[in-house]
Amino acid sequence: MTKTMRAALITHYRQAVPVIQRVPLPTPNANDVLVQIKAASINPIDLKTMAGGLKFLLPYQMPLIIGSDFAGTVVAVGTHVTDFQVGDAVYGRPRKHRIGTFAEYLAVDQADIALKPRNLSFTEAAAIPLVGLTSYQALHDLLRLRPGQRVLIQAGAGGIGTVAIQLAKTLGAKVTTTTSQKNTAFVQSLGADKVIDYHHEDFATTLSGYDAVFDTLGGPNLLRAFQIVKPGGRVVSISGLPDAKFARSYGLPWWKRQLIRLASHRLTQTAKRAHVSYHFLFMKPSHAQLTILTDLIAQERLRPIIDRTFPLTELPEALAYSHQGHARGKIVVTMV
Numbered sequence: 493m494t495k496t497m498r499a500a501l502i503t504h505y506r507q508a509v510p511v512i513q514r515v516p517l518p519t520p521n522a523n524d525v526l527v528q529i530k531a532a533s534i535n536p537i538d539l540k541t542m543a544g545g546l547k548f549l550l551p552y553q554m555p556l557i558i559g560s561d562f563a564g565t566v567v568a569v570g571t572h573v574t575d576f577q578v579g580d581a582v583y584g585r586p587r588k589h590r591i592g593t594f595a596e597y598l599a600v601d602q603a604d605i606a607l608k609p610r611n612l613s614f615t616e617a618a619a620i621p622l623v624g625l626t627s628y629q630a631l632h633d634l635l636r637l638r639p640g641q642r643v644l645i646q647a648g649a650g651g652i653g654t655v656a657i658q659l660a661k662t663l664g665a666k667v668t669t670t671t672s673q674k675n676t677a678f679v680q681s682l683g684a685d686k687v688i689d690y691h692h693e694d695f696a697t698t699l700s701g702y703d704a705v706f707d708t709l710g711g712p713n714l715l716r717a718f719q720i721v722k723p724g725g726r727v728v729s730i731s732g733l734p735d736a737k738f739a740r741s742y743g744l745p746w747w748k749r750q751l752i753r754l755a756s757h758r759l760t761q762t763a764k765r766a767h768v769s770y771h772f773l774f775m776k777p778s779h780a781q782l783t784i785l786t787d788l789i790a791q792e793r794l795r796p797i798i799d800r801t802f803p804l805t806e807l808p809e810a811l812a813y814s815h816q817g818h819a820r821g822k823i824v825v826t827m828v
């Protein structure tokens with residue numbers, strides 16, 4: 493008899509809420525482990541995927557189990573798996589065409605996971621992979637922050653911001669962040685050196701001479717970020733428009749590359765005039781970088797911040813809470 497599991501899936505884009513139903517367990521490939529998921533976090537990409545907002549970059553086949561990162565226990569391993577064994581506690585971010593973590597089981601490539609930090613519960617660990625990897629790739633790989641450099645991290649109280657502030661401090665940077673006044677003391681407790689209350693202060697006219705901006709907001713906030721960065725500095729966005737460099741490296745067909753080039757023309761020109769480099773980041777899974785995050789967590793230099801947890805049966809409520817856009821840290825769904 494086929495084994496089944498509970499999973500949250502959509503059958504079409506713009507479906508209001510995912511349905512939770514029983515589906516067959518996934519079968520691991522040779523390089524995969526089968527994980528029994530204990531917890532998975534909400535990321536805005538889940539809402540964007542459901543809405544069809546990422547179809548241009550990331551078209552999916554339906555039905556689709558949603559959910560982008562997780563923590564759980566290995567219950568089976570593929571024939572080529574060398575690094576993990578049954579019983580290991582792991583966490584990770586599956587590659588883009590193999591999402592589906594709001595489910596009781598996931599088959600995931602061994603290259604996309606790492607051992608769970610021992611000093612975190614499964615619920616805490618599930619709050620790390622997607623935001624941790626994104627922040628690391630932005631701050632370390634693309635902005636190349638060095639000790640003493642000044643960086644603006646937008647939306648410091650959010651899922652990304654709460655991890656990015658801590659990571660930027662481990663790189664020795666001086667961190668400025670934007671948030672509502674109610675979160676000022678909170679982001680300072682994570683390491684922010686300077687806080688801008690975005691309801692009452694305009695970062696673009698208040699700040700100047702920065703080495704780097706990590707933009708999580710996109711739109712006008714991204715365009716105005718170039719005003720505060722000194723020549724030779726860098727801006728990375730995870731919410732703005734992709735640029736031509738990204739389109740080439742992402743392997744998009746020529747007509748999509750062309751559309752991106754036209755859409756990002758104003759942004760590219762703004763960066764050029766300011767003598768500032770611009771990169772759009774679409775994060776990637778990475779075993780090696782998850783291991784770096786695990787070490788930082790073990791050294792207590794990085795900790796997950798969880799706003800609320802919900803059981804899988806309340807996934808629609810968890811997504812609705814995320815949609816409000818004011819979470820303080822992460823929202824985690826447990827598979828109880």
Ligand SMILES: NC(=O)c1ccc[n+]([C@@H]2O[C@H](COP(=O)([O-])OP(=O)(O)OC[C@H]3O[C@@H](n4cnc5c(N)ncnc54)[C@H](OP(=O)(O)O)[C@@H]3O)[C@@H](O)[C@H]2O)c1
Nearest residue numbers: 536626647649650651652672690730773774775817818819
């Ligand atoms: N490209 C990629 O690879 C990638 C990866 C991860 C995330 N992302 C994107 O990055 C964005 C942020 O993700 P997230 O997980 O951090 O989202 P999130 O947790 O939902 O962000 C919520 C936070 O944003 C703050 N906020 C809202 N508007 C703000 C503003 N104008 N200025 C400053 N803070 C503001 C809120 O603070 P207040 O309550 O104080 O308003 C709240 O704490 C999303 O669009 C997501 O899709 C992209």
